[in-house]
Amino acid sequence: MTAGPSAKVSQSGKSSFKRGTSPPALIPYLVAGDPDMATTRRYLRLAASAGVFAVELGVPFSDPTADGPVIQEAARRSLRHETALSELLDWIEKIPREELPPLYLMTYFNLFHHMGVESFCHRARETGRVAGVVIPDLSFEDARDYRPIFRSYGINLVGFVSPTTPLDRARKIVREARGFVYYVGLMGTTGSALSLTSSAREMVKSIQEWTALPVCLGFGVSEPKMAQEILGFADGVIVGSRLVKEEEDPGRWEKTFLEFVAASRKGKS
Amino acid sequence: MSKESAALKKGRKGSREISPSLPDYRGYFGEFGGRFVSETLMPALIELESAFKIAWRDPSFRKEFQGMLAEYSGRPTPLYLAEALSRETGGARIWLKREDLNHTGAHKITNAVGQALLARRMGKRRLIAETGAGQHGVATATVAAKLGFSCQIYMGSEDVRRQALNVFRMKLLGAVVSPVDLGGRTLKDAISEALRDWSRSVGETHYLLGTAFGPHPFPLMVRTFQSVIGQEARRQFLKRVGRLPNVLVACVGGGSNAIGLFHPFVSERAVRMFGVEAGGIAIAPGLHAARFAGGSVGVLQGTKTYVLQNGDGQIENTHSVSAGLDYSAVGPELAYYRGTGRIVFDSVGDDEALEAFRMLSRTEGIIPALESSHAVAYAVRLAKTLPRDANILVNLSGRGDKDVMEVSRLLEEKGETL
Numbered sequence: 007m008t009a010g011p012s013a014k015v016s017q018s019g020k021s022s023f024k025r026g027t028s029p030p031a032l033i034p035y036l037v038a039g040d041p042d043m044a045t046t047r048r049y050l051r052l053a054a055s056a057g058v059f060a061v062e063l064g065v066p067f068s069d070p071t072a073d074g075p076v077i078q079e080a081a082r083r084s085l086r087h088e089t090a091l092s093e094l095l096d097w098i099e100k101i102p103r104e105e106l107p108p109l110y111l112m113t114y115f116n117l118f119h120h121m122g123v124e125s126f127c128h129r130a131r132e133t134g135r136v137a138g139v140v141i142p143d144l145s146f147e148d149a150r151d152y153r154p155i156f157r158s159y160g161i162n163l164v165g166f167v168s169p170t171t172p173l174d175r176a177r178k179i180v181r182e183a184r185g186f187v188y189y190v191g192l193m194g195t196t197g198s199a200l201s202l203t204s205s206a207r208e209m210v211k212s213i214q215e216w217t218a219l220p221v222c223l224g225f226g227v228s229e230p231k232m233a234q235e236i237l238g239f240a241d242g243v244i245v246g247s248r249l250v251k252e253e254e255d256p257g258r259w260e261k262t263f264l265e266f267v268a269a270s271r272k273g274k275s
Numbered sequence: 276m277s278k279e280s281a282a283l284k285k286g287r288k289g290s291r292e293i294s295p296s297l298p299d300y301r302g303y304f305g306e307f308g309g310r311f312v313s314e315t316l317m318p319a320l321i322e323l324e325s326a327f328k329i330a331w332r333d334p335s336f337r338k339e340f341q342g343m344l345a346e347y348s349g350r351p352t353p354l355y356l357a358e359a360l361s362r363e364t365g366g367a368r369i370w371l372k373r374e375d376l377n378h379t380g381a382h383k384i385t386n387a388v389g390q391a392l393l394a395r396r397m398g399k400r401r402l403i404a405e406t407g408a409g410q411h412g413v414a415t416a417t418v419a420a421k422l423g424f425s426c427q428i429y430m431g432s433e434d435v436r437r438q439a440l441n442v443f444r445m446k447l448l449g450a451v452v453s454p455v456d457l458g459g460r461t462l463k464d465a466i467s468e469a470l471r472d473w474s475r476s477v478g479e480t481h482y483l484l485g486t487a488f489g490p491h492p493f494p495l496m497v498r499t500f501q502s503v504i505g506q507e508a509r510r511q512f513l514k515r516v517g518r519l520p521n522v523l524v525a526c527v528g529g530g531s532n533a534i535g536l537f538h539p540f541v542s543e544r545a546v547r548m549f550g551v552e553a554g555g556i557a558i559a560p561g562l563h564a565a566r567f568a569g570g571s572v573g574v575l576q577g578t579k580t581y582v583l584q585n586g587d588g589q590i591e592n593t594h595s596v597s598a599g600l601d602y603s604a605v606g607p608e609l610a611y612y613r614g615t616g617r618i619v620f621d622s623v624g625d626d627e628a629l630e631a632f633r634m635l636s637r638t639e640g641i642i643p644a645l646e647s648s649h650a651v652a653y654a655v656r657l658a659k660t661l662p663r664d665a666n667i668l669v670n671l672s673g674r675g676d677k678d679v680m681e682v683s684r685l686l687e688e689k690g691e692t693l
Binding site: 090 | 317458589
C-alpha cells in the first residue's frame with residue numbers, strides 16, 4: 007500500500023512534483039464529518055497509506071451552489087453535527103502526521119470570510135497539516151484581495167480553469183495558482199456525467215506548457231476506467247461525488263477507493 | 276484596434292454614464308458586491324456586463340425597452356395621494372407610486388422586460404429564473420411568452436405550496452416550474468438551483484435574476500432598469516407638488532424596488548430615505564428577515580453583503596409573512612448606502628404589516644402586496660411624527676391579490692374576522 011503515487015505537496019506548500027517523472031496522482035474528495043468524524047479519520051488514514059497526491063477535505067456549507075445532489079446531501083448529513091471550520095482545524099492538528107495525506111480544505115468563501123481569512127491562515131499554518139485551499143466561489147478577480155494573505159502564510163490557493171474560460175484568462179489564472187491547477191472537466195455542478203472531449207485534452211496540455219504545477223481534472227469522474235484515461239494526459243484526477251456517494255458505508259467506500267487507486271497507478275503506464 | 280475592442284471601449288464609457296462611480300470595475304459598492312461565483316460562470320458574467328453596457332448606450336435598445344414598458348406594461352405608473360390614509364394618521368401626506376398597476380401586478384416586470392430584451396440581443400434562447408412569492412417568476416414567464424423564449428422557473432417546494440395561484444399562472448404562460456426540495460425549500464434554495472442550472476447551460480441560457488442582488492453585473496443592471504420608478508416619481512412629484520418629497524419609503528427583500536425608487540434621489544441630500552425589512556415574528560434567529568438588524572457581513576450567492584448567519588458562518592433560515600422579503604441576504608448597493616448613512620433601515624413585523632394590509636384596503640380601496648404592506652406600515656408610523664405639509668412617498672411595489680388567501684388563513688388562525 008505504500009508503493010502508490012508519490013508526487014506530494016509538502017506541508018509548507020512547496021511541490022516536489024516533476025512532470026514526466028512523478029507518477030500520476032489521485033485526489034479523493036471527502037466531506038468532513040460524513041457520516042461522522044471517526045469515519046472521516048479512517049478514510050484519511052487509508053488515503054495516506056495509499057500515498058495519494060492529496061485529499062480534498064470538504065467542509066460542509068449550508069448553500070453549496072457549485073455542488074450537485076450527492077455532495078449537497080452529504081453536506082447536510084454532516085451539518086447535523088456542526089462541523090465548524092475552526093473546530094475542524096483543531097481536529098486536524100491532533101491527528102498524527104503519518105496518518106494524514108497532504109490536505110486541501112475545500113469549501114465556500116463565506117466560511118473563510120466569517121472566520122477571517124488571516125485568522126484562518128494563521129491557524130491552518132499552526133496545525134502544520136494544511137497544504138492549501140480550494141474555494142469554488144472565490145473568483146480570480148475577487149481573490150485579488152486575499153491572495154497575498156494566503157501566500158504570506160504558505161497556504162496554497164488552487165486556481166480553477168473551466169471549459170468556458172478563454173485562453174488569455176486561463177493563462178492569468180494559472181500564473182497566480184498555487185498547489186495545483188484544478189481543471190473543471192465539465193460544465194455544471196459536481197457529480198454530473200462527464201464525457202471527455204478533445205478540447206479538455208488540449209486545454210490541459212496548454213496549461214501544462216504554462217506551468218510547472220500539476221494540472222488535475224475533476225467534476226464528473228464516475229469510474230476508475232475514466233480516471234485512468236484522464237491520467238493519460240492530466241497530472242492528477244479528482245474524484246468527488248463517486249466516492250462521497252459511498253461515504254456512509256465504509257466497506258463500499260474502501261472498495262471503491264482502492265479501485266480508483268489501482269486505476270490511477272495504471273494511468274500513465 | 277479591432278471592432279470588438281472598440282465596442283468594448285464604448286461599453287466602458289457607457290458604464291460611466293450609468294453611474295458616475297459605483298459599482299467599480301470589479302462590481303463593488305465600497306466593500307460590498309463582487310462576483311463570488313465559480314469560474315464556469317465568470318466568462319458569462321463578463322460577457323453579460325459588456326453586452327449590457329453596450330446595449331444601454333444604444334438608443335435603439337432604450338427605445339425598445341421604453342416602448343415595451345409603455346405599451347405592454349402600462350408605464351408610467353400613476354403617482355397617487357392617499358388622502359384618507361393620510362387623514363387617518365393625522366400627520367404627513369402619504370403618496371403612493373403605483374407599481375402595483377404594472378402588467379402582472381408588480382414592479383418585477385420592468386426588470387424582466389429589460390433583461391429579456393438584452394438576452395434576445397445576445398442570441399440566448401432560454402430564460403431561467405428563481406422566484407419566491409412567484410411575482411418574478413410570473414414576470415419572467417410573461418416576457419418569455421411574449422418574446423418567444425423557452426422558460427424554466429425554480430421555486431422552493433414550500434413556496435410552490437404557498438403560492439399555488441402563481442404556479443398555475445406560470446404554467447399557463449408556458450413556463451416549466453421546477454420545485455426545489457433542498458434546504459429551507461424557499462427563495463434561497465431556488466437561487467442556488469438556478470445558479471446550478473446556469474452552470475450547465477450557460478451557452479444558450481440567460482439567468483434572469485429578479486432582484487438587485489447576486490454577482491456583478493446583476494445589481495447594476497437591475498438597478499438601472501428599475502430606476503425608471505424613481506425617475507418617473509421625481510418628474511411626477513415636481514409637476515404635481517412643485518418640489519421633491521421629504522421622505523421615501525420602500526420595502527427591502529433583495530432590494531430592487533427600493534434601489535429603483537431611491538437611486539435617482541441619492542444626490543438629493545434633503546430627501547430622506549427609509550428601507551423597511553421584514554421583522555417577522557421577532558428579531559431572533561430563524562424568526563425574521565431583517566439582515567441589517569440581525570446579520571453581519573458575509574458572502575452568499577455571488578455577492579458580499581449583510582447576511583443572516585450563525586456563529587459558524589452557516590446561513591440561517593428566515594421567516595416573514597411575505598414570501599418576497601423572506602431571504603437571508605440583501606443587495607450590496609443597499610448595504611453600501613446603509614454604511615454611508617444615506618439610507619436608513621428599520622423593520623416592520625408580520626402583525627404590523629398585516630394591519631397595514633387591511634388599513635390601505637379599507638381606507639383607499641387598494642389591496643397592497645404583503646411585501647409593500649411593510650412599507651405602508653412604516654409610512655404610517657412616520658406620518659404620525661411629521662407635520663401635515665410633509666410629503667412621504669411610498670413605493671407600492673405590488674398588488675395583494677396573490678396574498679388574499681394567505682391573509683384569510685392567517686386571520687382565521689388568529690381567530691379574527693373582517
